[in-house]
Amino acid sequence: MSKVYVSHNTIVSSLGYDSLSVVQKIKDGRSGLQTISDIKLLDQPICASIVDTRKLPNIAKEPNLEEKYTRLEQMLLVSLGNVIQASQIELTDRVGLIISTTKGNIDVLDHDSPFPRERAYLAELGKVLKDFFGFKTSPIVLSNACVSGLLAIAAAKKLIAQDCFDHVFITGGDLVSKFTLSGFNAFQALSAEPCRPYDKNRSGINIGEVSASALITKDNTNLAKESVVILGDASCNDANHISGPSRTGEGLYRSVKLALKEAKSKPEGVDFISAHGTATLFNDEMEAIAFNRLNLQNTPLNSLKGFFGHTLGASGLLETIVGMHSLHQNTLFASQGFEEIGVSQPINVIKKTEPKPMDTFLKTSSGFGGSNTAIVFKKVSE
Template sequence: MEAIEQERSGIHPARYIDDQHTASFVTSQIDRELLETRFQELNPSKEYTRLEKILVCSLDSVIKASTLKLDDRVGLIIATTKGNIDVLDTEHPFPKSRAYLPEMARAVADFFAFETEPIVLSNACVSGALAVATAKGYIQQQQFDHVFVVAGDLVTPFTVSGFTSFQAMSDMPCKPYSADRDGITLGEAGACVLVTSDRERTDATSMELVGEASCNDANHISGPSRTGEGLFRSIKKAMTQANITSEELGFISAHGTATVFNDEMESIAFHRAGMSEIPIHSLKGYLGHSLGASSLVELVVGMHSVANNTLFRSLGYEEPGTSHPLAVIETTTPKKITTFMKTASGFGGCNVALVCKQLSNE
């Protein structure tokens, strides 16, 4: 949070695989030593993969802060796009069976002795935000009283080579919505939130999820819709459920991957939704694109944005570069905010919109 407040990016130069097969590029990664130190403080008794360590560390801080007893009323949803995909490499020390997501989930859930079965959600780049909507559904159905939602994804040769083959990677730190944007920067992240119906468990950064919707584009498995259909419909539904007007939205934390087509698609969807003038940012310029984790990390930053009454600059943005103008936040500025919307879109044509509102003082 401190880095974002100071407009510092975590993106740095890196080289993956070898010189022959990938161009130089930049990525935002979790520091190895920092992760290891933090993880060893939890006194693990077994070996864990890098992603499992990230998930455990993220969960640990939220579980401790909640003081909840992990009984049969407490659920766990793990959102990830690729999970332990790095173990498929023949050089990896872990058995390949660890690539099965239930094995990863079991390792993470058992670390904390969760009583309920962990639920894994793997829905491409909307996984994290969709998991929050799903948690609310389970609470409304009285399946659980509280749900921990944790999300994580790694930067691996697997994803780097794949996105490179798509020619979707930028050689420079990504520039969401900017005219000279030319692709994504991959990043890695872990994030965790507690979704609860118990008002007593909330604190100063907690918000109410007042609208949530997801909708498929029904158009293409890897290309964004030319009309922004799925995103537009997700926004419409989430806003109708939230029962607020777009003028009441303090800002939009959008997906903004910085590919030419994704950002263009978003501008069309926001234009159709009458939201062209709502302040908007993408946090990918700070954090890179952490696939399934990205939308949960960005939701958390959005909540801090509201708690601190600050609009965060959309890092990397210079010149308008979408056919429909957007009110991209160009400088970090104080502003009284009570409501924001988080959107995300992903391969498979999936889209999600979450509307969050500050808790009233009742």
């Protein structure tokens, strides 16, 4: 099988509207999380990251953009538009589109929304993006809890390997909404302080909003300098509980093991892990157990949730893009908020951003319903 690459990319977040500026702020240790008191979202203060869509560049080059497109659509249009432009790829029937999200335009269900309620259907979100950019093929909307973003990369790789497409554009996003916040609050999982994955004094999860986009391609003639090759991927459902992960990390363990097998890589060949790290008791513990079972307990590991919060259906794609830049810059990024280990098994959480020659990284995601996905990425040779 020919190589499949992750190439051009854009991040739209509270830290900025392009990947390079966002990654630089992560490198500088700047978080996009802030305390928010908004009764329309939740009747108590929360800590979250919110995108200021008023400052988004107008990719449509037309007035009153906010009247035609929802907040999420505006974010996706900007991130995806930048990637399409950078790729210089003509949108023929050999070019696919995958959209990863958990709830899409869920905010249009609010009573004060100016948009019709039908806009909340995920298929409508796909139609908006297809029509705006002129894709010739029907979009695939991938909504599998919080593994959606990473799973979209694996799905794109398989579609290219099966000769369905030559290129696949992926875009992912979710919002900080009343619906989402009320759900996590019902679990008593929300923290009013910045989250601290794997830390002894963590107090719960933060929710964040972001849009992220990337090109998956088999063509190596116009790759971004931070591009990576997809060496291996796997997904496994632990079938443990509707929201709680397997206490033994079984689904994550199997996903990583199979991804390493396809990549023909051993645990010691992984330079760092970009982990899921939600800062909840069961998730952090499950990951620590799984990584120990895989002999990855000494591999440098971070969670990026301390910079963005949990961005749901976009998190796996967002964190892959940051991991690509980390690999390209030969720099390990600190796991924001971590000070003292708070899980029962030893893991090597990165405390300080520092240089390190690197070639390969592992990205993992886990989500409600017992879903787990893992992908091994390798730096493209010069």
